[in-house]
Amino acid sequence: MVISDVNDLVTQQVVAWINQLSGQGINITRVNLSDALSIPNISLPAKNDCIIVDHKNISLASFDYILYRRGWLNFNRQIPQQDASRLFDFFLASETGFINAYIFESYKDKMLSNYLDERISKLTMLELAAKLSIDIPRTLITGLKGVLTTFFLDCQKKIITKAIQNGGIQLTSNITGGAGTFKVTKPVIDKLPETFAPSLFQEQIEKLYEIRTFYLAGKCYSAAIFSQSSHKTKIDFRNYDWESPNRTVPYKLPPILECKLSNLFERLNLRTGSADFIKGKNGKYYFLEINPVGQFSQVSKPCNYQLEKRMAVYITDKVYEDQTN
Numbered sequence: 001m002v003i004s005d006v007n008d009l010v011t012q013q014v015v016a017w018i019n020q021l022s023g024q025g026i027n028i029t030r031v032n033l034s035d036a037l038s039i040p041n042i043s044l045p046a047k048n049d050c051i052i053v054d055h056k057n058i059s060l061a062s063f064d065y066i067l068y069r070r071g072w073l074n075f076n077r078q079i080p081q082q083d084a085s086r087l088f089d090f091f092l093a094s095e096t097g098f099i100n101a102y103i104f105e106s107y108k109d110k111m112l113s114n115y116l117d118e119r120i121s122k123l124t125m126l127e128l129a130a131k132l133s134i135d136i137p138r139t140l141i142t143g144l145k146g147v148l149t150t151f152f153l154d155c156q157k158k159i160i161t162k163a164i165q166n167g168g169i170q171l172t173s174n175i176t177g178g179a180g181t182f183k184v185t186k187p188v189i190d191k192l193p194e195t196f197a198p199s200l201f202q203e204q205i206e207k208l209y210e211i212r213t214f215y216l217a218g219k220c221y222s223a224a225i226f227s228q229s230s231h232k233t234k235i236d237f238r239n240y241d242w243e244s245p246n247r248t249v250p251y252k253l254p255p256i257l258e259c260k261l262s263n264l265f266e267r268l269n270l271r272t273g274s275a276d277f278i279k280g281k282n283g284k285y286y287f288l289e290i291n292p293v294g295q296f297s298q299v300s301k302p303c304n305y306q307l308e309k310r311m312a313v314y315i316t317d318k319v320y321e322d323q324t325n
Contacts (some may be wrong), residue, residue: 001063003115005070006032010295010308016066017312029058033071039099049103051075055125060107065315068113069293072100110322112271112315115290121267122165128267129287132260136287137202137278145194148201152189155203159184165202181207205286211251211277214296214307215265217314220258221307223299224279248302253277257285263268265290272311274299 004011036054049060077092104115162181214221226247274294278286300307
């Protein structure tokens with residue numbers, strides 16, 4: 001079973017590889033965010049959970065393995081017109097959200113990535129990385145101008161700000177914007193009120209380049225991204241320069257850092273994901289975050305890692321392993 005978004009290119013490529021590797025021998029049911037689903041039966045304590053996809057009754061327990069890439073199970077929450085209200089719709093969205101959480105928790109042992117993985121706090125990631133002796137930028141969360149000013153001076157007047165968790169902002173019903181990473185200067189601080197919404201600030205690392213590492217089942221595949229070459233990506237390579245893309249080359253993290261990173265993924269109960277680092281001018285590697293279900297084409301293609309195939313091989317092996325047990 002594949003849970004994704006209809007437009008996710010990585011999903012299409014992984015599915016194509018599974019079909020090729022298995023000689024079309026693995027039946028794949030794909031559920032997209034745009035699919036309206038219903039629930040005929042989720043019974044407790046017996047595990048006989050069923051959902052309806054395209055008018056077909058499907059038992060979740062029947063799947064050998066599940067790939068999660070995007071979205072969630074979009075259960076029907078239609079309400080009578082006379083009961084329609086934003087508040088009631090919010091209530092139903094919350095209810096179906098907890099159904100999703102229950103299903104993903106129940107089947108997590110036979111899933112690659114998980115809807116719940118995206119809920120892991122990035123602050124938790126930073127704290128755990130530091131406990132594993134992985135360098136992180138000095139980090140502060142504050143809503144007080146005075147505290148921010150002191151941090152600004154302590155960091156030699158070089159700090160940045162970014163979203164505490166997710167950078168996506170719903171601008172309209174069909175347009176989403178990104179919060180991004182931005183440099184914080186003294187004029188910016190001067191304009192702030194004495195108190196403001198709690199926000200995340202970090203020291204700005206003087207970097208040589210950025211590194212994205214795709215992790216899959218104990219193995220690391222890294223790429224160095226020379227984001228310093230463009231003013232658009234100098235602060236954050238995710239502010240993509242489409243006219244002059246950053247040079248990206250295969251890279252090997254020091255073995256001890258790969259070992260610590262693997263330990264971090266294991267401690268977070270993640271089988272896969274993309275980790276971001278900065279290589280500082282001082283020679284240190286600074287961990288930034290892990291995106292459990294992020295895109296990895298910008299690592300796979302320039303470095304010829306064929307990560308889509310590697311993911312398909314992993315899933316195919318899991319399916320056959322389940323079938324023989």
